[in-house]
Amino acid sequence: MRKVLESLQRGAHAGLVLDRFGPLAPTDEKNLPERKDRHLTAVLEAAGSGATRELYALAFERRRSTSDPELSRSFQRSVDGAMVIGLGIASTLEAGLRLHQTYGVPFVPGSSIKGLAAHWCHRVLGDDRGGEHREAPLWRKEGDYHRFLFGTTEACGAIVFEDAWPIPNSIAGANGGLRREVMTPHHLDWQGGKGAPTDFDSPTPVGFLSMVGRYDFRITWNGPPAESATIAGWLDRAAEIVSCALVDWGIGAKTSSGFGRMVEAETGNRANAIATVAVAPVGNRADKRSSGTPARVTLVAARPKGGFDVQEEGRALGTLTLGTSPAGLSPEIGMTVDVQVHNDDPVKPQYKWPVASKPAKSVPPSKRR
Numbered sequence: 350m351r352k353v354l355e356s357l358q359r360g361a362h363a364g365l366v367l368d369r370f371g372p373l374a375p376t377d378e379k380n381l382p383e384r385k386d387r388h389l390t391a392v393l394e395a396a397g398s399g400a401t402r403e404l405y406a407l408a409f410e411r412r413r414s415t416s417d418p419e420l421s422r423s424f425q426r427s428v429d430g431a432m433v434i435g436l437g438i439a440s441t442l443e444a445g446l447r448l449h450q451t452y453g454v455p456f457v458p459g460s461s462i463k464g465l466a467a468h469w470c471h472r473v474l475g476d477d478r479g480g481e482h483r484e485a486p487l488w489r490k491e492g493d494y495h496r497f498l499f500g501t502t503e504a505c506g507a508i509v510f511e512d513a514w515p516i517p518n519s520i521a522g523a524n525g526g527l528r529r530e531v532m533t534p535h536h537l538d539w540q541g542g543k544g545a546p547t548d549f550d551s552p553t554p555v556g557f558l559s560m561v562g563r564y565d566f567r568i569t570w571n572g573p574p575a576e577s578a579t580i581a582g583w584l585d586r587a588a589e590i591v592s593c594a595l596v597d598w599g600i601g602a603k604t605s606s607g608f609g610r611m612v613e614a615e616t617g618n619r620a621n622a623i624a625t626v627a628v629a630p631v632g633n634r635a636d637k638r639s640s641g642t643p644a645r646v647t648l649v650a651a652r653p654k655g656g657f658d659v660q661e662e663g664r665a666l667g668t669l670t671l672g673t674s675p676a677g678l679s680p681e682i683g684m685t686v687d688v689q690v691h692n693d694d695p696v697k698p699q700y701k702w703p704v705a706s707k708p709a710k711s712v713p714p715s716k717r718r
Contacts, residue, residue: 361400364448367392385442389556396525405452406517422588423567426595426611431528431559436602444557455526455560457513467499469594484696493658493666498587504650507572508587519563526562573683575647576662642690646700648682664698672702
């Protein structure tokens with residue numbers, strides 16, 4: 350009966366084959382490696398069958414056509430070698446792989462992209478380079494720019510990092526964008542707490558699958574209403590951060606072994622990309638204004654100790670913490686309000702609420718001269 354069940358067609362959805370149609374439990378461990386190898390082969394065959402390829406191509410085009418170019422940015426990057434996403438997720442084998450639940454294709458979750466970008470921003474843009482990078486604290490984890498882009502535990506960020514889907518024609522090969530790999534841990538007994546590692550331990554081959562192809566990365570504006578130039582500036586900055594992190598650090602598991610690195614889809618360029626991210630704040634200007642100059646800002650986030658993070662058109666992200674709002678005004682996130690400049694710092698401008706003018710005292714006619 351086992352041989353009959355193993356010979357059945359397991360399906361054409363690679364994700365289902367990998368996660369649900371694992372090798373049948375053997376009565377002994379003698380043929381277990383061969384069974385696992387056949388299971389990986391079945392996954393590759395399902396991915397390369399093309400049964401869901403046409404449906405996925407339609408879904409990919411529909412997803413791309415619904416994006417608003419004024420509120421999103423997209424770019425393509427190719428895998429330089431191979432990439433592993435989801436190696437540690439639950440699987441019928443020792444190593445997992447992240448495949449799309451509907452279409453069975455490999456993809457990069459948006460949460461992974463956001464985590465990579467946030468960490469790269471903190472480590473790279475947050476490095477003050479010996480005092481040369483004045484705005485570095487703003488890009489660190491607790492800095493205003495970092496909190497604005499990526500959010501905090503209390504509030505969401507201004508950017509949505511969407512799942513990266515593979516370009517349909519880049520996974521149209523025999524294995525559907527997947528590739529067989531092998532790792533050889535040498536000290537399984539030691540890792541299992543059964544003794545010290547020695548040079549006489551034999552390697553244990555463990556097969557797993559990796560991802561190849563070209564991927565479409567997409568970010569979308571999720572911040573408050575703002576001027577189009579302001580939104581475009583933050584979107585461009587976020588896209589640059591993601592792109593540089595993919596090229597410089599890579600994404601997914603086993604990046605220290607060369608997995609997960611990306612190159613530009615058109616040129617194959619893998620040069621260090623840190624220098625391509627401008628470190629000056631969005632909209633930096635040299636024309637410094639005096640205190641009290643009228644300005645109009647958008648309230649983008651509430652600050653933990655009171656006040657707001659605000660965005661003025663053409664200026665860096667600033668703060669509004671001084672004074673009190675005018676009578677009858679209930680400030681809300683996304684609202685555009687009239688304020689005054691307090692300190693027109695090009696890195697982090699500060700604003701204040703206008704001081705309400707006091708009504709002139711009326712003088713009785715009898716006391717007038």
